[in-house]
Amino acid sequence: MEVTSEHTSWVCLSILLASLFTLVRFSLKSLRPRNYPPGPPALPFIGNVHHFATSKTFLKFAEWRAKYGKIIGLKTGPGHLVVLNSARMARDLLDKRGSIYSGRPKDYIVRNHIVFEAQHIIFLPYDSYLKQWRTAVVRHLLGPVGIEQVSPILEATAAHLMYRLAVDPGQFADNFRNWALATPLIAICGHRGAQKEPELIDQFYSNQENWLNLLTPGVAPPVEMFPVLKWVPAFLAKWKRTARDLRRNQRGFYEMMLDSAKEGRRQRKVASQSQASFRYESLMARMLRTQEESGKTEFDDCQLAYLGGGHLDAAVDTTYSTALTFVKILAARPEIMEKAQTEIESVCGLDNGPPKPQDIPKLPYLRACYSEILRWRPPTPNNLPHVLEADDTVGGYRLIKGTVVLQNTWAIERDPELYDDPDAFDPERYLENAYGVKPGVEAQCRAEGRKPNYAFGGGRRQCPGDVFAVTSVLVVAAKLVWGFEVESRGPLDLSVESGFHGGGS
Numbered sequence: 121m122e123v124t125s126e127h128t129s130w131v132c133l134s135i136l137l138a139s140l141f142t143l144v145r146f147s148l149k150s151l152r153p154r155n156y157p158p159g160p161p162a163l164p165f166i167g168n169v170h171h172f173a174t175s176k177t178f179l180k181f182a183e184w185r186a187k188y189g190k191i192i193g194l195k196t197g198p199g200h201l202v203v204l205n206s207a208r209m210a211r212d213l214l215d216k217r218g219s220i221y222s223g224r225p226k227d228y229i230v231r232n233h234i235v236f237e238a239q240h241i242i243f244l245p246y247d248s249y250l251k252q253w254r255t256a257v258v259r260h261l262l263g264p265v266g267i268e269q270v271s272p273i274l275e276a277t278a279a280h281l282m283y284r285l286a287v288d289p290g291q292f293a294d295n296f297r298n299w300a301l302a303t304p305l306i307a308i309c310g311h312r313g314a315q316k317e318p319e320l321i322d323q324f325y326s327n328q329e330n331w332l333n334l335l336t337p338g339v340a341p342p343v344e345m346f347p348v349l350k351w352v353p354a355f356l357a358k359w360k361r362t363a364r365d366l367r368r369n370q371r372g373f374y375e376m377m378l379d380s381a382k383e384g385r386r387q388r389k390v391a392s393q394s395q396a397s398f399r400y401e402s403l404m405a406r407m408l409r410t411q412e413e414s415g416k417t418e419f420d421d422c423q424l425a426y427l428g429g430g431h432l433d434a435a436v437d438t439t440y441s442t443a444l445t446f447v448k449i450l451a452a453r454p455e456i457m458e459k460a461q462t463e464i465e466s467v468c469g470l471d472n473g474p475p476k477p478q479d480i481p482k483l484p485y486l487r488a489c490y491s492e493i494l495r496w497r498p499p500t501p502n503n504l505p506h507v508l509e510a511d512d513t514v515g516g517y518r519l520i521k522g523t524v525v526l527q528n529t530w531a532i533e534r535d536p537e538l539y540d541d542p543d544a545f546d547p548e549r550y551l552e553n554a555y556g557v558k559p560g561v562e563a564q565c566r567a568e569g570r571k572p573n574y575a576f577g578g579g580r581r582q583c584p585g586d587v588f589a590v591t592s593v594l595v596v597a598a599k600l601v602w603g604f605e606v607e608s609r610g611p612l613d614l615s616v617e618s619g620f621h622g623g624g625s
């Protein structure tokens with residue numbers, strides 16, 4: 121067949137029209153739809169993405185609350201993003217309509233470059249597998265029985281941290297980092313390396329950093345918005361090489377956890393009856409034993425490895441951030457340190473040895489400090505994203521299936537109608553009432569079903585590790601206050617912009 125210049129022109133014209141059509145369609149999709157919650161104007165193609173060019177988006181979202189209200193609608197290119205800036209909105213959508221607000225974004229980089237076919241718990245859709253693992257983990261580790269069994273481990277790692285702080289107080293941040301990893305690592309798989317193997321600690325935290333950079337909007341490559349980036353070859357796209365290395369390292373770490381659990385299981389089998397009941401049985405070892413005993417494989421090796429690894433990922437940075445804020449506050453506010461010391465001395469005495477996990481319920485002031493830390497500096501101020509799985513209507517606004525929903529914990533915990541001087545760190549507010557709110561609004565909060573704290577998210581994806589977290593952080597705080605004077609050598613940066621580990625920093 122002869123190719124004439126007329127043919128060539130038609131082909132070129134068709135390509136041009138198709139490209140134009142795609143561009144116009146993409147550009148229209150990036151604009152705000154009708155009946156969408158109020159929000160800042162969106163630009164063609166990118167929507168509101170230019171507003172995310174900061175790692176602390178929650179501050180921007182909180183600022184917009186005054187202008188746009190309790191629910192804000194944003195565009196991420198063609199995607200929809202809705203921010204809930206009030207507790208009532210969070211309760212009405214995430215809690216009450218949990219059956220449709222509990223999905224997770226299908227992140228392209230996670231699915232196609234990091235996790236592949238494996239099931240990382242944080243990114244799982246809301247389905248029967250999610251319910252299955254949540255039930256198993258609550259039964260074996262994060263429910264009341266598991267917490268009681270893991271208590272000696274929480275105490276032992278806290279005691280080890282105190283020893284490290286006594287030996288090397290200058291390295292307090294590193295010592296806290298190691299503790300934040302060691303505690304859940306032993307609880308989840310029985311591996312004790314995080315107390316003595318620096319390479320293991322570095323490997324874990326470097327995985328976390330790469331993971332965060334590939335996921336945080338504004339920092340991650342915008343492949344969802346510009347799908348053409350998916351086809352850029354790896355040698356030109358650094359993110360692809362980072363993702364490949366992360367996948368290998370992360371998988372290796374999770375498999376190491378599984379091997380450790382299997383080894384723990386093997387050692388328990390060969391130990392005598394009395395030795396076996398004395399040894400701590402980790403979450404993964406317990407799950408392996410239950411499967412062996414029942415003869416039913418509920419989770420295969422890959423699922424088990426990612427289940428353990430996913431829990432570790434969820435536990436470490438959040439706990440570290442909380443503990444670090446605790447130390448900073450004790451150093452910055454000697455009167456708080458003094459009050460906590462007086463309370464501990466009156467409850468535990470000075471001659472009975474350091475406080476233990478069972479003393480925690482008797483320390484209301486220290487527990488009030490913990491609640492205030494989570495309110496004042498929530499480790500994940502935007503929560504983790506939930507995805508709406510069916511079209512919905514909220515207060516006359518239309519939200520379509522696939523909308524990503526963020527709970528702005530930062531704004532919720534700073535609601536000026538509820539909190540006196542919301543930016544001040546004031547643990548006493550939690551001694552007044554369980555919500556930490558002004559005296560006049562407590563009854564209203566109770567009637568509305570407000571939660572004492574929003575730092576653990578909401579609905580059916582709410583953090584299952586809250587009791588583990590409170591116990592492990594408070595055992596450390598109690599021992600620290602009992603045994604040390606926490607003082608700062610120089611001025612402390614407590615600002616949210618640069619002095620806050622968390623919130624994407």
Ligand code: HEM
Binds near residue numbers: 430439442582
């Ligand atoms: C102070 C410490 C902690 C804070 C502030 C925290 C906060 C959170 C938040 C905000 C979420 C997302 C909830 C949502 O999507 O609505 C979450 C999820 C999760 N957290 Fe925590 N967390 C902490 C400690 C822990 C610990 C110690 C563990 C386990 C030992 C843990 C395990 C998990 C898991 C497995 C998820 C995923 C739940 C799901 O996707 O269904 N967390 N956490």
